[in-house]
Amino acid sequence: MATRTANPSRPHVIRVLIPWIILTVAGWIAVSFIHFPFDLSVQGQDQARTLLIMTYLATPVFMGVVVMLVYSGIVFRRRPGEQLVDGLPVTGNTRIQATWIVVSLILVLSLAVLGITTLISSQAAQAIGAAGRAIGGEGETGAAIKETGSELQVQVIAQQWYFTYRFPDYGGVETTHLELPAGVPVEFHVTSLDIIHSWWAYQLGVKADANPGVDNQFHMTPRTTGSFTVRCAELCGIWHGEMADTTGQVVSQGDFNTWIAQQQSYFAEIQKALPSYGPYYFPAPLTKGS
């Protein structure tokens, strides 16, 4: 305030900029230690990377607001005992406003471009049958299952309150747990027999809602072997919290073949009673008050 230079704001600007830069750099260093554990699949890795980039971008924004708030609250504060006087009668500044609009637009658009390219590149990958796909999914009701061939088809069937899995490539066997071969692209078909659930395989970075009468598709490629947890992420009644399975495994192709053969023989009797494989299974009309 004491300095009567051409722009009396300048000392304040400098005193705001310095802590802002320091805090932003400190924040970035802290962010660089973050590890998001949902990177067992190519798609999960994409998500973790996007999340990290967003956190890097968000750090200066957050720090900027905090520094401004704290600085204004302390430096521009009316001291105790000081008389109540008015501040500067400034009603705006076109240049600063324009800069703000442009910068925020650039930030937002670059985020959108980042997100959309993640989506589109994965869709392009889908077209050539390559492995790296983030999220496709066509819940187009009535659409037949695509004849892709190169992907392992896994149908996830949700019901109150557990998930089962059917493998059309292996005679439509229905299993109660899930194992997947590493490195093989998987096409999930998520559907439900009763109400809406959401199939969340955390470490694989997969989440897809299970709707009755809908075939919700999700493409995913596990990178390496490891275990994963499956939970329901859509409120589905009283045992929603218990609708979890921690036994999911990504295993080698050989182990997977052994496992699926075991399952086929284990569930052979039950399979005779199952309806034939379909994109979805219409539930019987509900009775209420249950």
Add this chain to the structure above:
Amino acid sequence: MSMTSGDLITERRLTIPTGIPTGILFAIVGYFAGVWLGNLFGLFDDQNTGVILGYLFGTAAFLIGLGFLNYPLARVLGWPVDALGEAYESRGLGRYFRLSLDHKVIGIQYLVTILTMLFFGGVGAMMIRTALLSPDPTIVPPGQYVALIGLHSVMMIFITSAVIVGPFGNYLVPLMIGSRRMAFPRLEALSFWLVPPAAVILAAATFWGGFPTGWTGYPPLSEQASQGMDSYVVGFILIGLALVTSGVNMLATIITLRAPGMTWSRLPIFVWGIFCTSALGMLAAPVLAAALIMLGMDRTLNTPFYLASNGGSNYLWQNLFWFFGHPEVYIFILPAFGIVMEIIPHFARKPLWGYRIGVVGLFGVALLSWFVWQHHLFVSGIAPVLRPFYMLSTELISVPTGFIFLVALGTLWRARVWMTVPMLFCLGFLFNFVIGGISGVYLSDVPTDVTLHGSYFSMAHFHYTIMGGEIFAFAAAIYYWLPKMTGKMLNQTVGKIHFWWMFIAFNSTFFPLFIAGILDMPRRVSAYDPSLVFLNRWVSISAYFLFGSMILFAANIIYAWFFQPVRAVSNPWAARSLEWQLPTPVPAHNFERVPVILAGSYDYGMPNAKPVADLRGLVGATGGS
């Protein structure tokens, strides 16, 4: 006007004593009549028809008992009716306990009702956090836990739809625009009197074991649910009706009843916030009402709107609900933006920096909010080709939201900040909302949303925006305007303790929940992974502290309002804006004459600034009479 109609009033009047006791009596009779009728004609034997009709009849009978039928009945019988303005001459304490058409009385009624509901919603939150002390549903059984989730969430949605528009919008908008009344006082009263029945009906769900769907009410779960779900259907329809009536009234008032000289560019920014939020509420709630009518038909007449096997689709509900639901969350936050931008200049003692861009920000958020609803459905399996569009539109909302921050920070820059309690809450709002807003961007990105969707991350996100945002702004408004509304100043030292306590406890409660969400904890679960026990216990204990800060808040309000003998001066903040130029308590018709507005509300420090208004008014001016 009073002269002409006063001569013509005859003695033909309804003589039934109307009021809350009559209303409750009527409501009980109406409820049982509805249940009887529903069970007589209901198509199915599960009582849903009876329960829904019972709630509807009970509410209608309650409103009739309060006296809402007197006016339309008198009109249809051809009797002379009172002109507006006759009705609110009574100044006694009793006016707060009956149907009043005075917007100031309605504001106070709203405030007390909302605070009471907030207490119950908060108790629900404490019970949820208590249940989550243990990773297994041992403290609270899972069925009751799910019911608690439903009651807490819907109760809080009811509250936050009206927490600012109800008390402060109704009380202050006419005072701020220089009007002697509201445009539609009967609609305004209706918008209030629908809220208590909605809350009671919601609470009645406990008799049926609650409802298991949370506030989103997704079918088919909501069709499978027991009769508790009927409370959700009827209660939400009533709140939707309240949003429409309140929206029509507020918009008509702001558009037509501004005092001479109160041009659009002089309108206080808080009124702009109310304007935008009213427009959203008025247009969004009918969509919800239609969706709820379909749900009610599904539950009573067995129509298949949402049942896939019979030709319906649960996506129909998701689309209609979120088409309402996303504007709804801006219904919560826009008046809070208004409050923050309104209060900051008065304590910064500076003009609002960038008034126009602030208004553009409010309108930008309001407009964009119609084009984002499918971001709630990124993993639901519909319309994958539209996902990039909804991602872009959602992220674009952060641009107009940023304008609010620009205005607030610009106003603070080189100000002479008077660090009062309302100002502290405004700064707290800005801090919390920047976290809430940034986490919203995380959720708007499709790839990251795949993991974060439906997890505690999104739960922490909206608690940051609603509790850390709207409720902080609400607290700021209470500390700022209660001296005008009640004539009592809240204790500033206790207020400062309350602020820091609440601020720290709030962040300590909700920030760890972001981490819980990233670490694989879905929302609304009664059981969670044992590795998250420490995090959850930390949150629960912080939540108790947060509740404690709210108790201190309540104590501060109750002491100041009812026990403190000292009356506040009429303008304790030395603020320029119009409502502070009125005497406390505000006279029955606000302004003796319609004032003439001479200058903006925020012209602090302007050389030769005129006073904001000439309260002697124009002779013969009737702008707001």
Add this chain to the structure above:
Amino acid sequence: MAAKAGRFEAAEAAARAVDLRVATVGMWLFLAANAFFFAAWYFAFFYLKAINNNNAWLIQGLTRPNRAYGTIVLVMALISIAAYALASRAAAVRTVGWRLPAVVALVVGLGACVFQGYEMWHLGFGLTQGSYPAVFAGLTASWLLEFVAAMFWLATIISQTRLGGDTVTRPASVVSFANALYFLGVVAVLNWIILYFLP
């Protein structure tokens, strides 16, 4: 003395102008809200028709609603609305002489309500038989409820025309009410086209 009376009359005229503006603006706002309500129903119609889940939008062999009934209801509603249009135009130039068309509007309108109710009672199909019957019942019932409410309002307007009634002292509600009826007329025509010809 005369100047004072003149000032009072000017104030009264200004108050009436404000009343009219409030009523007109309020009605437009309410109709905007109402438009969103019916838009939700139309969305439900086209969405469920497009999805046709389990091929159960319109089950094969289902009795269609009777077009003749629908047309009669529509014509009666439109006659009622046209009569009120005449009435409100008459009311704009003089305060008497508009009662007869308004009464005609009320009687024909109530007839439309009764007949629509009769149709709803004799649909010929059950509401559980697919999603078209569901939308038909819900949309028609929503329109019917609003039309009944509008007729109640019309009745109040007519009965307030006697001495000292507020229709005379405050004509704003008479004028703004016309827009509500026009709106319901538009909805009636849309419903008729969509429900009887597009399923």
